[in-house]
Amino acid sequence: xxxxxxxxxxxxxxxxxxxxxxxxxxxxxxxxxxxxxxxxxxxxxxxxxxxxxxxxxxxxxxxxxxxxxxxxxxxxxxxxxxxxxxxxxxxxxxxxxxxxxxxxxxxxxxxxxxxxxxxxxxxxxxxxxxxxxxxxxxxxxxxxxxxxxxxxxxxxxxxxxxxxxxxxxxxxxxxxxxxxxxxxxxxxxxxxx
Numbered sequence: 423x424x425x426x427x428x429x430x431x432x433x434x435x436x437x438x439x440x441x442x443x444x445x446x447x448x449x450x451x452x453x454x455x456x457x458x459x460x461x462x463x464x465x466x467x468x469x470x471x472x473x474x475x476x477x478x479x480x481x482x483x484x485x486x487x488x489x490x491x492x493x494x495x496x497x498x499x500x501x502x503x504x505x506x507x508x509x510x511x512x513x514x515x516x517x518x519x520x521x522x523x524x525x526x527x528x529x530x531x532x533x534x535x536x537x538x539x540x541x542x543x544x545x546x547x548x549x550x551x552x553x554x555x556x557x558x559x560x561x562x563x564x565x566x567x568x569x570x571x572x573x574x575x576x577x578x579x580x581x582x583x584x585x586x587x588x589x590x591x592x593x594x595x596x597x598x599x600x601x602x603x604x605x606x607x608x609x610x611x612x613x614x615x
Contacts, residue, residue: 462609465540465568479510481567483538484517486545487526491517514538523548523557530560539567544613546574549598558606570609573599 465480482498484490495513502511516533518526523545526533534541541561548554561569573596596614603610 462540462568462570479512480540481512481514481535481538483535483541484513484515484543485526485533485541486517486543487521488517488519490542490544491515491519493517522546524551524553527553527557530557534561534565536565537567538565541565541567541569542572543569544572544574546595549595549602554599554602558602558608561608562606568609569603569606570611571599571603572611572613574614 484493484495493515495515498513499511503509514535516535518529518533521529524547526545527548543561548557558569558571574592593614596612600610600612
């Protein structure tokens with residue numbers, strides 16, 4: 423199961439960067455947190471059953487805003503299927519570019535496929551007025567699989583002044599996201615670190 427989680431994390435890091443020229447960057451080694459491993463109960467159960475059946479499918483949904491919208495399903499599939507050749511992965515991406523949590527909330531029933539095995543989610547906003555809590559509550563009550571939240575990527579690294587301003591705000595809201603995700607027992611990936 424740890425290998426399964428590692429590849430989910432690796433796929434997420436590789437694909438969540440909209441820049442196709444990743445070779446110029448030195449990415450840190452991925453260390454999954456124990457809380458993430460503990461929260462993937464449904465996926466672990468599904469994967470164990472899948473290994474005992476032919477033609478089984480694990481359905482993965484990505485949702486959120488532009489950084490999630492840019493995730494390339496083909497990269498995720500290639501990474502996972504390379505080491506899990508006996509499993510069919512169905513990858514769906516229902517992200518909506520440019521919409522933050524307050525704008526995504528009214529569309530949640532339309533966007534979220536409650537039958538997916540795993541949902542990866544990231545979007546900005548919603549921590550100030552409580553929309554993120556409403557969003558996560560809906561997921562907890564209506565989504566059958568595992569939910570994995572990831573926090574904000576680093577912004578504007580080539581513009582020190584803008585980077586500092588965004589870093590302070592995004593550090594604060596990322597900590598709030600992690601706390602809310604923990605309250606709902608969702609997996610959490612700390613992309614910022």
